[in-house]
Amino acid sequence: MPKCEVTPNSPNVNKCVGAKPPAVELHIPIKNLSSRNLQTTNTPSGNIHFREQKGYFQRLRTMMNSLLIVLFFALPFISIDGRQAILLDVSQQQFFFFGITLWPQDFTLLAWIFIAAAFSLFFITVFWGRVWCGYLCPQTAWTFMYVWIETRIEGSSNKRKQLDKAPWSASKIAKRTTKHLLWGLTALLTGCAFISYFIPARELYVDIFTSNASFWVTCWVWFFAVCTYLNAGWMREQMCIHCCPYSRFQAVMFDANTKTVTYDAQRGESRGPRKRKQQTSLNEPTLGDCVDCNLCVEVCPTGIDIRNGLQYECINCGACVDACNETMLKFDYKQNLIGYMSENDIKGVRYTYWRSPRFLGYGIAVIIMLIVIGLDLHGRSEIQLNVIRDRQSLYRETADNKIENTYQLKIRNKTQETKQYQLAVDSEMPFSLIANPIITLAAGEQLDYPVTVLADRDNLASGRKIIQFSVTDIKQPDQQVSQKTGFFSP
Template sequence: MATHGTFRRIKWAILFVTLGIYYFLPFIRWDRGPNAPDQAVLIDLEGRRAYFFFIEIWPQEVYYLTGLLIVAALTLFLMNAVAGRIWCGYLCPQTVWTDLFLWVESKIEGDRRDRIALDNAPMSLSKLCKRVAKHTSWLMIAWWTGGAWVLYFSDAPTLVYELATFQAPWAAYLWIGILTTTTYLLAGFMREQVCIYMCPWPRIQAALTDEKALNVTYRWDRGEPRGPLKRNKELADQGLPAGDCIDCAQCFHVCPTGVDIRNGLQLDCIQCGLCIDACDNVMTKVGKPTGLIGYDTDENIQRRLDGKDPIYEIVRPRTVIYAVLIALVGAIMLYALLSRDFSGISAVHDRNPIFVVQNDGSIRNGYTVRLMNKRNFERSFLVNIEGLPTGTRIEAIGIDHYFEGRPYVVVGPDQTREIRVLVYSPTGAQMPSSTPITFRLTDTVMGEVTTTKGFFKAP
């Protein structure tokens, strides 16, 4: 059943913003220079990169995904500590798409009473046209939902053209089909069953909430004993107990999961606030104060019964801890992001032979060194080794250019290059059996330095 009010307007605003971002974000461009995709948000599986505006994530940086998941979980915990299942009521994709499907249904088939009458009516041309229009609209929304998803994995304008001309990869059509089907079924038919039976979050949040969290609450201290408006007015005139609830059941009819909030807080309630709007509208019509249903706590109901003022403790140890943890994890991720290197080096020591004694008395160790250029343009590097005595010589097989005895290696854009490096100790130097060393990679233009640890073996 449709309703209007503050919380309904909030839900509409969130719906338009979130769906607008989801559907149109792949078409936003972001200039990253030559040899780089210009889509603002892109998960490039072929190029093994993830792009989010100015942020570029490589496969070996999967820990950023871990950090995002931790922040998301803590944010969900914080939202629950403040206002219960507020995520479920306003931001959950199931809720957003179900609201959109319900809006389409109401525009085509009418309000709840009209839809019940249409269900019970015999099949006619008018009923058939309405059903076809509704399901066609649902399928179009579901199709665009699946289509928008695959646009995040390829250049959006190009993929749209390929999809329209049937030149896109088969995987794109497959995933569009899967997501179209799931969106159509979940938002069109299963709706509250997803929230009640399939989603694990209600069970989790029930264990996380506390008596200070704001939840959609029927203020029974004011509403009971409930009854028809005329009867309760007569009771009040006689000085007998009479509540403000007129037992119209509007709060129950507008609930997307079929909860009667007057029976207390229930696991099925998604805290969307639509029952608040419905009740406020009724209270306004009958000339009673609004707020019979609202975001409140059972503790405040008891305080009002005791003649005390209600208290609202949004800032308390639980919410402060969650907020601090979110800030801490976010700061760690930001520091790691700002201080990360755009080049890399790794060195693997030869296993056999571990070392070779030369005729002149020097000792040779061999390494397989891999250089990584994470930028989208060609770069040149100098390879140096620290930790060995003066006079140590470095030889890179296949490298013809050296600068002050250090190999000068060019690595292509967004590529790695593997080279064979031989390290010779000074002639006659007394070397321990194992010497810790450091391989240093220096960008000849930007001066960026990357290091890795290794060891030098001797008899």
């Protein structure tokens, strides 16, 4: 008599030793893949202690996550011309970015950059699904860093599960205390790193660790430290599953050519255990390539079984791909039973991205945004000029038969060096300026400059005339701004 059992991890599949397994219902019939319906899977309650996995995609992910973390901490320490290269100085309302100074008026440029980044993300998603989540999202990077610390102190996933259940002892208290202290220190450093994009980094770290920082700076650092600790230490995958909006709308960017982590159900089913090196086609013709080792579930940071189909909890980290490839290697089966595959890859359909409307749409949008950013940067002036007319009176008549109009000029030097400017007024009529035309402004300085423009009454027709103020950098005449305004006479 054949002996059969039902595994808890794959309740739909009978494991039968000594008998051909009965036909089973595929978890994702291929016909359903075309719709790419998203399925949800209940995640285990409490912390998920997933296994550490090694392999190609895990090396790639670790490398990219590490690069992100190193850049995040190191960038505020890079200086250009004695100034922090990236600094959002809220009090001065200036944003320094590698030698460029952006003012609130320039924030359209930042808006373009954000829009371009969003379209780039959509564009990449069309090709590689949620690859951003697995490889570059800070939530993933910090979560894996926290889990790495946890693993070094508490041991493998099985040991961590046992420790969770074990009664409190001196050893458990020591391990938990060490872990939380290290998590706390990492969180505090992360809080400092985040605030160092707003406050000069070198002083900030010293001030925080010597308790010399101001009350509000300390509050903000601790606020971000607590957020990091809760996020990466406790919330982890819950943030991806319940809070991240990207996971909810990613499906609209997918099409049949999107390569995302997918289980090849056609090849894998019927799943079932077997001896190593057993050739399914010879000994168990009805068995698929999935040996039901459950490793793909054990390594998953969001606790899902990718064999149940595409799920919004999947962050495309590739851990299950590496785990399954390891198993396939042991059984001498073909790689990529789970892999970065598209629906068309599985069906064996040849395809080209160029014809995809999403590829074209997002690609064109990215190119347009890059052109807009280029034009914005090219047209950016290093001088800012605002002309405001005197609101008290339209004009004044002087004793020597002249008409004068008064204006308030707001001139800003948007560079990081002292500049000398030439002020001029242009018009078809002969006007003269009653103000010093040479203006010196320190780096970032804004000057409120009152000027009076004078004209002979005999030369003026009545009504409003157009005049133009211009401010020119004396050393760089190509840096010039001008603004038109009205000149009134009786």
